[in-house]
Amino acid sequence: MDLINNATNQLLQTALTASTTRQNTISQNIANVDTPNYKAKKAVFAHELSSAIDRQKLTAYRTDVRHIPFGGSSSEEVRVIERTDTQYNHNGNNVDIDLEMADMAKNQIYYNALTDRLNGRFNSVLTVLGKGG
Template identity: 60%
Template sequence: MDIFGNSTNQLLENALKATTTRQKTIAHNIANVDTPNYSAKKTVFNHELNQAMDNERLQAHRTNEGHLSFGGIRSDEPQVVKRNNTMYNHNGNNVDIDHEMTALSKNQINHNALVDQLNGRFNKIQIALGQGR
């Protein structure tokens, strides 16, 4: 039995990596709020990428299970993509500082909740080992 590498801990670890990537992306956008022609970016996760790819995927008939399916790269890692659904300022920059600050706050709350969950799991292990009292 692996008490540290179980599926819940791996899920929490992946979620923490995702919030860290999102934090870096948001911070980069905020740092470039006044940079001319800068395009804001966002962090997109696997399920969102898959959904977008399914909408644009070429449907093909596979005659053998060994044939590769049509589609893009599937990854569990979050991807950073340009945000295209915003208006551009007079200098060609599309960073909305209010949106970025809100996203930063939400991401920080999510990150803190994940850290609390992971700490709680490790505290339970410590108590079970008789070291936490």
């Protein structure tokens, strides 16, 4: 069993990358709130685990055909698209600062939860190795 490069840690890493992309997209929108004709953008991706389960893309190495298939993770990329579900301001800009600030706060909480979970996993490995306190 690989304690560092396992499916759970890879899933957490993918979620952190997606959260970082979302944060960068939101930051760009906030920075361009007064830029004429700027079109707000959003990061589009499905939650990795639920998407993989829903599409049944979970796979594992099986040594016998009678083994139940499981494991793996989705490898979809995050895409950044223009937001089309908002109204345009008088200058052609469609950034809603209240929505962006709320999304930023929600994403920060999500990112903090992911880093806390990843830190907990690494602390468990340190404890097993006799290095944790």
